[in-house]
Amino acid sequence: MVYLTDSKKNETLDAILHQPVRTRLVAFLAGRGEATFKELKELLQVTDGNLDAHIRKLLAVKYIVSRKELIDRRNQTFYQLTDVGRRKFQEYVKSLQHLFSMENQ
Amino acid sequence: MKDQKVGVDSQLDSIQSMLIQGHKGIRLERHTLPLWGLCIGFLTAFTYDLSRPVYTLGYAWGKSFEIGIVLFILLVAVLLEYRLTRKARARRDETISIIQRKVTVVIWMLFAFAFVIDLYANMYLGGGRNLFGVYLVLSGIVLVMLGLYSEPWYRWSGVVLVLSGLSVMFLLQPSNTTRLLTASIFMVGGIGVTILQPLAINRLRCMSLSIAWLAVALTTAVLMYNIDYALDINPGEQSNMSWPEYQKNKPEGVHIVTLAEGSEIPVRISVKGDVFEDTVNTSMLLKTSKKIDLEFRDGKPTGIYRINGGQWLERNDGLYMREHIHKTITDKVQGPELVRSIDLGTEKRLGGLLD
Numbered sequence: 204m205v206y207l208t209d210s211k212k213n214e215t216l217d218a219i220l221h222q223p224v225r226t227r228l229v230a231f232l233a234g235r236g237e238a239t240f241k242e243l244k245e246l247l248q249v250t251d252g253n254l255d256a257h258i259r260k261l262l263a264v265k266y267i268v269s270r271k272e273l274i275d276r277r278n279q280t281f282y283q284l285t286d287v288g289r290r291k292f293q294e295y296v297k298s299l300q301h302l303f304s305m306e307n308q
Numbered sequence: 309m310k311d312q313k314v315g316v317d318s319q320l321d322s323i324q325s326m327l328i329q330g331h332k333g334i335r336l337e338r339h340t341l342p343l344w345g346l347c348i349g350f351l352t353a354f355t356y357d358l359s360r361p362v363y364t365l366g367y368a369w370g371k372s373f374e375i376g377i378v379l380f381i382l383l384v385a386v387l388l389e390y391r392l393t394r395k396a397r398a399r400r401d402e403t404i405s406i407i408q409r410k411v412t413v414v415i416w417m418l419f420a421f422a423f424v425i426d427l428y429a430n431m432y433l434g435g436g437r438n439l440f441g442v443y444l445v446l447s448g449i450v451l452v453m454l455g456l457y458s459e460p461w462y463r464w465s466g467v468v469l470v471l472s473g474l475s476v477m478f479l480l481q482p483s484n485t486t487r488l489l490t491a492s493i494f495m496v497g498g499i500g501v502t503i504l505q506p507l508a509i510n511r512l513r514c515m516s517l518s519i520a521w522l523a524v525a526l527t528t529a530v531l532m533y534n535i536d537y538a539l540d541i542n543p544g545e546q547s548n549m550s551w552p553e554y555q556k557n558k559p560e561g562v563h564i565v566t567l568a569e570g571s572e573i574p575v576r577i578s579v580k581g582d583v584f585e586d587t588v589n590t591s592m593l594l595k596t597s598k599k600i601d602l603e604f605r606d607g608k609p610t611g612i613y614r615i616n617g618g619q620w621l622e623r624n625d626g627l628y629m630r631e632h633i634h635k636t637i638t639d640k641v642q643g644p645e646l647v648r649s650i651d652l653g654t655e656k657r658l659g660g661l662l663d
Contacts (some may be wrong), residue, residue: 221319299316
């Protein structure tokens, strides 16, 4: 976890989500429901290796899950948020909003 | 602290932008509108024709057969749509967004409700002709809704469909005309909206292209009407005889019987209902004010007619019955009296649109 401190309060941000590519990836999945590797790659404009590394991290902490489906004799992998991932993402957004309001006081 | 603030700002911005991206994703495949346009157009144009022979076995048989045809064709279309969409998405390695799934559920709920109302209205209330307009308006609303999450072109086409549906309802065209007009709008609209989509790049283009496909739909409706008329309502040159002559000889085959102006037609009125103890049967003589030609086949009217040598029409095409006055008079001597005035005649074919 990354701890950010100011004079008024300690605020905790989730280190897994507090990374620009992963934040955007999880936010997109929260709005879209599920997405394929190709969709995520085109949206986030990252390389295969880079995206794969981020996806592995999110899978490891069970923020996202993958499922495979055979369509027209071709295996397709879909990624979607888990309940844990959704809850952590909501907490992360709240923390950011809190930090933002403190900064503007 | 300043760096942290920038980080928080940019994170919040990118979250908002990604959430919007995620919610934007309604994408209509190229097969979707042509498939549904052709399917609903076909059902509108031909369901009644296909089930007409079964109606001779009884109303319940006919209606069940009609519902069966509709459900079967819709089921085939749903399976086709599902399979083709899955294939297209897999080919592009894309998913279907949550919003598209949810909107699809809402669309099906809307149409299921309309279908139930359609059945109820046709069975118990009549006025099925208005439902053609209702389906057009509903489809227009669906396109507007899809357009909100995808491209403005669909919104424009949706508005055109809504206006067409309202026009169909308020123009009060005969049932057959309304049916073919609706079928044509669905078929041409489904294909036209998809084909013209790449050209609809600004508001002016959207407007002119919408008018263009609607014009093609109207032209197609005229063609369909003429083909339908030529196939179904075309008695050709048959022997023409007066009603007394026909009654006297009762010839076999198809004949045109002419009721001259001023002919007297006996009309038997039967009133039934739970407020009366017995069925009331009464007869009266109505005098024709115009010359009427009727087609007879083996002694029975086929339902094809024309007024004053005009265009041949079907029984349910151009005849209307309208109740004008409904009041109760309370007379001191005679007691309460129900008064109803009914108009029975040929409808004015507005603008001669499909003549």
